[in-house]
Amino acid sequence: EAGVVQSPRYKIIEKKQPVAFWCNPISGHNTLYWYLQNLGQGPELLIRYENEEAVDDSQLPKDRFSAERLKGVDSTLKIQPAELGDSAVYLCASCRTPNTEAFFGQGTRLTVV
């Protein structure tokens, strides 16, 4: 069974440019999470999907961040425009339901210069 797949693995962009991250969850997993991890800290939730519905986006900075999960499978997280402080690792995770075991992708390391 394939794990959670994220792309790209690394991205370097100039500030004010847009950037997008893609996540393909494990087949059959209805719950999908996007997390942000700053250096030396634990992952922090940005948004949680149940199928195609965003059920918790309270921590998503909606002025510049957006996300979608079309057809309840793949998901895209976008930042526009990027700021220097957005440099971090963006992690995607999936599970069958929130109460079952979650699995993480390898993450996308974003550097904004």
Next chain:
Amino acid sequence: GIQVEQSPPDLILQEGANSTLRCNFSDSVNNLQWFHQNPWGQLINLFYIPSGTKQNGRLSATTVATERYSLLYISSSQTTDSGVYFCAVVPDKLIFGTGTRLQVFP
């Protein structure tokens, strides 16, 4: 919201030593997981353990849900055990603790 605290924050061991990592949480949860984040940033699943005790090789974990804590035991540590260990709990979403950074020296 729920608070998840891990201790100790840092741990330095010599190869072969044993250690215990602790995770305290402030409210009842439906799920608890332990992860190891390796030096390349990958979060590796160690245990899915809402309650009870599980063992996997040199690692074992115990969760006492009624007392709101979980313990991760590492025996005969190896240099490859180095990294950051996170517990994460689910009241309704996955919330991470503060992490324990483990360094194992030969």
